[in-house]
Amino acid sequence: MPERVSSRLPDFPWDQLTPYAEKARAHPGGIVDLSIGTPVDATPEVVQQALREATDSPGYPVTIGLPETRQACIDWLSRRFGVTGLGLDGVLPTVGSKELIAGLPTQLGLGAGDLVVYPTLAYPTYEVGAALVGAEAIATDSLTSVGPRTPALVWLNSPSNPTGRVLPPDHLRKVVDWCRERGALLVSDECYLECAWEAEPVSVLHPDINGGSLEGILSVHSLSKRSNLAGYRCAFVAGDPAVVGELLAVRKNLGLMMPGPQQRAMVAALDDDAHVEEQHARYAARRTTLRGTLESAGFRIDHSEASLYLWATRDEPCRDTVAWLADRGVLVAPGSFYGRAGDRHVRVAFTATDERIAAAADRLR
Ligand SMILES: Cc1ncc(COP(=O)(O)O)c(C=O)c1O
Numbered sequence: 001m002p003e004r005v006s007s008r009l010p011d012f013p014w015d016q017l018t019p020y021a022e023k024a025r026a027h028p029g030g031i032v033d034l035s036i037g038t039p040v041d042a043t044p045e046v047v048q049q050a051l052r053e054a055t056d057s058p059g060y061p062v063t064i065g066l067p068e069t070r071q072a073c074i075d076w077l078s079r080r081f082g083v084t085g086l087g088l089d090g091v092l093p094t095v096g097s098k099e100l101i102a103g104l105p106t107q108l109g110l111g112a113g114d115l116v117v118y119p120t121l122a123y124p125t126y127e128v129g130a131a132l133v134g135a136e137a138i139a140t141d142s143l144t145s146v147g148p149r150t151p152a153l154v155w156l157n158s159p160s161n162p163t164g165r166v167l168p169p170d171h172l173r174k175v176v177d178w179c180r181e182r183g184a185l186l187v188s189d190e191c192y193l194e195c196a197w198e199a200e201p202v203s204v205l206h207p208d209i210n211g212g213s214l215e216g217i218l219s220v221h222s223l224s225k226r227s228n229l230a231g232y233r234c235a236f237v238a239g240d241p242a243v244v245g246e247l248l249a250v251r252k253n254l255g256l257m258m259p260g261p262q263q264r265a266m267v268a269a270l271d272d273d274a275h276v277e278e279q280h281a282r283y284a285a286r287r288t289t290l291r292g293t294l295e296s297a298g299f300r301i302d303h304s305e306a307s308l309y310l311w312a313t314r315d316e317p318c319r320d321t322v323a324w325l326a327d328r329g330v331l332v333a334p335g336s337f338y339g340r341a342g343d344r345h346v347r348v349a350f351t352a353t354d355e356r357i358a359a360a361a362d363r364l365r
Pocket of ligand 1: 037096097098099101123157160161189191221222223224230234235
């Protein structure tokens, strides 16, 4: 048997939560699971209807996606985020954004000797994608710490999972310039762009950030959180047509095409803003309740101006906080899952139902 590829990957951390989950489940009022940011509210009816209407789908879809689906991505980015200069050749629908993130170094042909840079506190899949191809990966928020080397790939994630931090336009501009000077590809994971509470996140595709050129830049978008669509696996990548074209050329060979019915559902979701406003209001209320509850229970909330998480600390090792909350039937993710700098924080998702959020508030009061 060849070398076990899984041995190259970082430990899958969620298994470590099992004892805490058991403890939380034993609470007489049941577990309040705030550990994983999975949407719990219904998929919008407008999207379900579009899926139902598209169930007759006998032929293979094409990897590049329907023109209507790509146009809906362009229109959404333009309408909501002022993105300009994006044509149909700069957009590619992808089955999930996690799958894209994990596969990107492979699909770009990276390997041993290449360098991938990702944020100090980050969604673990950036590291996984680099590890899969044997590339070196550095977690840093300061590009000066990269030294004279040119990374093949630089990941940004704003709004951030897990911290909810939003990078200011100046910071984004500096990273764009730095990457362009060196010839590094910048990929910005913007999955939480519409989940903002006390900030206005901008896309790297906005002309104020990239000077009106998409060269050397990609952004990654997901409908999972925006439209309660995690089960549909609807996402897309957009930006430099040369890079998108190369990804397409590779992906065509891999069978990575989004199912036709999902593409129709994606158009309906991207064209509709009403459900996004409704969902935004739901999350805003849950966030306010949880934030107030945690603060009155002695927590400090850092960053968290956007995303679906509160980045909370009691200034103690995160495992102690996870245990303290599990005793009260509330399960959260230890900050250490996202990088060493997170070892005194926990990530609290506010994606539970109103009833479960109220239960958590009662217990922590
Ligand atoms: C920062 C970030 N990127 C990407 C994803 C993946 O989303 P999906 O694969 O559902 O599109 C997540 C999911 O939690 C995330 O937090």
